[in-house]
Structures are given as C-alpha cells and as structure tokens.
Amino acid sequence: MWLWLKTAVFSVFVPGVVAILIPLRLAEDKTYHLWSLAPGLVLVAFGVCTYLWCASTFVRTGHGTPAPIDEPKRFVAVGPYVWSRNPMYVAVLTAILGQALIFLSWYIVLYAAIAFLIVELFVTQYEEPHLRKKFGTEYEEYLGRTPRWIGR
Numbered sequence: 033m034w035l036w037l038k039t040a041v042f043s044v045f046v047p048g049v050v051a052i053l054i055p056l057r058l059a060e061d062k063t064y065h066l067w068s069l070a071p072g073l074v075l076v077a078f079g080v081c082t083y084l085w086c087a088s089t090f091v092r093t094g095h096g097t098p099a100p101i102d103e104p105k106r107f108v109a110v111g112p113y114v115w116s117r118n119p120m121y122v123a124v125l126t127a128i129l130g131q132a133l134i135f136l137s138w139y140i141v142l143y144a145a146i147a148f149l150i151v152e153l154f155v156t157q158y159e160e161p162h163l164r165k166k167f168g169t170e171y172e173e174y175l176g177r178t179p180r181w182i183g184r
Contacts, residue, residue, distance in 0.1 A: 039091055043084075043087055043098065047120070047123075050147065051127040054143065055127075056131065058137060068133050068134060072131065072132075073130065075130025076127045078127075079125070081123075082112060085112055086112050087120070093110055094106045094107070107171065113178070116181060117174070117178050118181060125151070129144050132144060
C-alpha cells in the first residue's frame with residue numbers, strides 16, 4: 033500500500049509538474065485550435081496512460097517506485113519495458129509534445145527538446161551505469177534486445 037501512495041505522490045510532484053504544469057505555464061496563448069486539439073489530446077492521453085502503466089509495473093513487478101530514492105528492487109523488463117528501456121521518459125515527453133500541438137507553442141517544443149537532452153544525459157551518465165552495477169548480466173542482455181527510446 034505504501035508503494036502505491038509513494039508512487040502517487042512522486043507522480044504528481046515530478047512527472048505531473050514536468051509533463052503538465054510547466055508546459056501549461058509555457059503556453060503563450062491558452063487558446064487551442066480545433067484541428068490540433070484532438071491529436072494533441074491523444075498524445076497527452078497516451079503519455080499519461082503509458083506513464084501510469086510504467087509506474088504500476090514498477091510497483092507490482094519491481095517492488096519499488098519511479099522515484100530514484102525508492103527504485104524497484106527487482107529488474108523490470110515487462111509491460112512497456114519490452115518495447116523501450118525508458119518508456120516513462122517517452123511518456124512524459126509525449127505528453128509535453130501533445131500540449132505543444134494543442135496550443136501550437138514553439139516554447140513548449142523547445143522545452144521538450146531541452147527536457148529530452150537532460151533526460152538523455154541522465155540516462156546515459158547515471159541510470160544505465162547504475163543499472164549495470166545493480167542488475168549485471170540480466171541488464172546487459174536487456175540492453176542488447178531493447179532500444180533505449182522507441183521500440184522496434
């Protein structure tokens with residue numbers, strides 16, 4: 033039960049702020065255009081649903097949370113992790129780009145690009161080396177069969 037609560041709190045305050053609140057604040061014009069609303073909402077919904085799937089997989093399979101200070105105890109390579117090593121980040125970036133489309137905002141596109149660069153550095157410089165040490169051969173095999181970002 034505590035894992036679910038910690039996951040919910042983390043999800044509101046970290047990905048919720050990064051993927052929803054900041055892009056909403058960056059939208060220079062809060063109006064939307066009917067032709068871009070539906071595809072933008074689809075991207076946001078896809079991002080949110082994928083994130084929730086990833087977070088619940090961390091709790092159920094990994095016995096941990098998305099928060100780096102309470103990470104999964106078991107290696108997670110099921111569900112969305114079959115298609116991408118980092119589906120949570122892909123989900124967050126998809127939600128951000130969905131809002132860029134809804135509001136037709138180049139500021140949000142720029143924010144998404146900066147967020148992607150930060151995530152890329154975090155993944156390559158910290159997360160992957162950490163997971164190599166923590167899970168060893170199991171993680172090395174996973175690296176060979178699963179792409180870092182978008183699935184095959």
